[in-house]
Amino acid sequence: MIDVQGLTKEYGRLRAVDNLSFRVEPGQVLGFLGPNGAGKTTTMRIVAGFLPATSGRVLVCGHDIETQSVAAKRRIGYLPEGAPSYPEMTPRSFLEFIAEARGIPAAKRRQRLDEVFALLHLERVLEQSIDTLSKGYRRRVGLAQAILHDPEVLLLDEPTDGLDPNQKHEVRELIGRMARDKIIVISTHLLEEVDAVCNRAIIIAHGKILADDTPRGLETRSRFHNAVSVKLATPEHLAAARRAINALSEVASTELDEKTQRLTAFPAPGKLPLAAINALAEKERWHLAELHLESGRMDEVFRSITGGAMA
Amino acid sequence: MSGVLAVFKRELRSYFATPIAYVFIVIFLIASGLCTFYFLGFYESGQADLQAFFYMHPWLYLFLVPALSMRLWAEERKSGSIELLMTLPLEMWQVVVGKFLAAWVFTGIALALTFPIWITVNYLGKPDNGVVFAAYVGSFLMAGAFLAVGACISAATKNQVIAFILSFITCFMLLAVGVQLVQQVMSAWAPQWLVDGLASLSFQTHFDFISKGVIDLRDIVYFALLIGACLYANAIVLQLKKAD
Known part of the structure; x- marks a missing residue:
């Protein structure tokens, strides 16, 4: 378990992390979300034992990261931001x-290294110096370093930054496979990542927690949650359709996207407009090109939650 | 101890994975050879000893060791690998000592590669090999002291050029206060106790004693204390400014 209690970090007069408290249990994949400069990396660095906190404390599996740092660090696998390593070394020697x-016994080392090489598909580049590797490979070397000792806690600071879509997918699969019995904390500003791998999301800005929920739960906060978007095959009927939809008791308001000609109907509080709109369309014999139920837009939630804090 | 060993091995390997090692060794060998044979008249002196060879060591180290030590921490800081190193389950002292030992052993290798000059002098005459051995020990200890000063300064900055210049100046002062010429100039205005006190802090003074063949415990303790104090300061500086 990671137990963060009242964590504060000040750089001079700037308060990068402000009285942060949260717990993460095994099996949780926590997405740490926030705009750039929100304090994500600073928090990760403190939890990993790189930076001392100004006040508050962090317990990793019961060990205080400052007073029992070696015991705590043994349980952590950490991928720092940018996946630094030693450029002149080869992945193998690194x-x-x-x-x-990390004190992996010499007898087990060979076997464990081979496992990790295979897991991250590093076999092809093992004897090449790290500075000649592509960004994707470098990131994977960083990940390999973090999971090598099969840690109970994984802290990954922007693990898929700079990877192409295939590599991103692979890394997320890997995280998903490891998730079952581990504690994983991922800091990211990619909302799709939270959707893809996390079962819990914390949004921070200015060092404060603004939301702590499941990705689903966050989506329900969106005004797009349960909204219905409609596109007519006959655009000349659009104005009439909009009036009719607006008149429905389930609909609070509608919005038209001029570029795509897609009409979005936002639900009245506690209502589900999909069935009513569908019935209306049948009754009026509209030719629908699209009818789509929105589940909620993470980016919109993110903007509305952090938007006030950024001003 | 295994933590120190892991850091030590990685570090030493790294020297030889880059051109640093080869450039350093070649320049050290050429410069020490040139000084001995050309400027200080190894042959002309007509004596079978290595005084001329060791005489130049403090001044060679003054240029070469800061070039080696400047990257010790400044580079880790710049590339961000310090974050990786400091989140491994190692104590701070293990990392500091491991890195220092690697650099020290590396200068030891460069020093050991000057063995042809020792063979030459044995071929030409009958030197006192005890004195030669003592001078080698003294030179090695002095290199360690230069390195420890440089490592501590390197820990304080991200910029290798600044690390080089500050190490150079600090080491230069630590050398100069032990040089007779400087002492004479200083005694014109400074009280004698200050001149002597500063001289006793100088690398030069202690190295001079050892290179004459006198391995006095006090000189060894001096170098050991100096290295220890610098490494301790190194650890404190790192603790304070890890992320800057």
């Missing part, structure tokens, strides 16, 4: 160093 520094 990971051998990590294995040795």
